[in-house]
Structure formats: C-alpha cells, structure tokens
Amino acid sequence: xxxxxxxxxxxxxxxxxxxxxxxxxFGEDANNLAKLVLQGKKTATSSLYxxxxxxxxxxxxxxxxxxxxxxxxxAVCILRNIKxxxxxFSEVGEDHARKExxxxxxxxxxxxxxxxxxxxxxxxxxxxxxPRCNVVCEEFEIVYPSIFVKKTLKK
Numbered sequence: 222x223x224x225x226x227x228x229x230x231x232x233x234x235x236x237x238x239x240x241x242x243x244x245x246x247f248g249e250d251a252n253n254l255a256k257l258v259l260q261g262k263k264t265a266t267s268s269l270y271x272x273x274x275x276x277x278x279x280x281x282x283x284x285x286x287x288x289x290x291x292x293x294x295x296a297v298c299i300l301r302n303i304k305x306x307x308x309x310f311s312e313v314g315e316d317h318a319r320k321e322x323x324x325x326x327x328x329x330x331x332x333x334x335x336x337x338x339x340x341x342x343x344x345x346x347x348x349x350x351x352p353r354c355n356v357v358c359e360e361f362e363i364v365y366p367s368i369f370v371k372k373t374l375k376k
Contacts, residue, residue, distance in 0.1 A: 224288040227296040231365040238286070242299070246290040249338060254323070255289055255297045263322030264362065267335060269342050270307055270355035281305050281359050299365035304358075310339065311352035320360060 224244035247254040257263035318331035
C-alpha cells in the first residue's frame with residue numbers, strides 16, 4: 222500500500238483530521254526499525270538539527286502526522302508526534318535512548334550508533350560533528366495500523 226492510499230483510508234476513519242502528512246522511512250535499516258515501531262519497542266527517533274537547517278526544512282511539531290515507509294516505499298503505519306525537543310547530543314538521556322528501542326536500549330549504545338551516523342551526516346554537510354551538535358528528538362504513537370501491521374503483530 223502506498224502512503225497516499227493509507228492516508229486516504231485513515232481520513233475515512235478520522236474525518237476530523239484536517240492536515241497534511243509527511244511520508245518517510247528511517248535513514249538506515251529502515252525495515253528493521255519499522256518492525257521495532259510495529260512491535261511497540263520503538264516509540265522515538267532522533268535526527269540531526271543541522272540537516273533540517275541546511276535543507277531549510279521545518280522542524281517536526283507535536284501533533285503532526287506521518288506515514289512510516291519501508292525501504293521499498295510501502296506504507297507501514299501512520300504516526301503522530303507526541304513530543305518534540307531539541308538538545309545537544311551530549312544531553313540526550315537514557316529515557317530517550319530506551320524509547321528509540323534499538324540495541325540493548327542503553328544510552329551508551331544509542332550514543333555509539335548515533336554518533337557514527339551523525340558524523341557521516343555532518344561530513345556530507347561539510348561540517349564536523351561534536352557532542353554539542355543539536356539533535357531533534359521525537360516521540361510518536363501509532364494512530365493507524367495497516368493490514369501489514371496487523372499481520373506482523375500476530376506473528
């Protein structure tokens with residue numbers, strides 16, 4: 222199912238929702254991270270503030286909707302942001318790391334994996350990563366599961 226089709230189905234069930242949506246996949250290992258979302262293990266994500274700034278993209282906002290995609294652009298579910306904050310990389314805490322649902326759920330694991338990822342991104346932007354670089358931390362909830370989600374959750 223494509224993002225536009227899923228959004229149309231969601232709007233049929235929730236006609237009071239009167240806004241647009243973004244469709245996106247996680248940057249690395251999109252399918253595995255989407256699976257963690259479907260399992261309820263991943264309820265947060267983080268991204269590099271400078272990427273938004275350089276691309277002149279607006280920051281995510283609380284209440285915004287997005288269609289989560291697999292790497293083949295198939296829609297997985299619809300998410301709604303419930304919390305968004307910007308903070309230096311060094312200030313991201315254990316609670317957020319756990320909510321990202323990856324690895325052993327520890328802050329050490331989160332810092333290692335995200336430092337490597339953000340260093341690559343900063344190089345692509347022609348900048349140098351430091352622990353003072355700002356990170357956009359988002360927390361979300363699933364508001365609309367697709368048939369794919371329902372099948373996956375039954376396994």
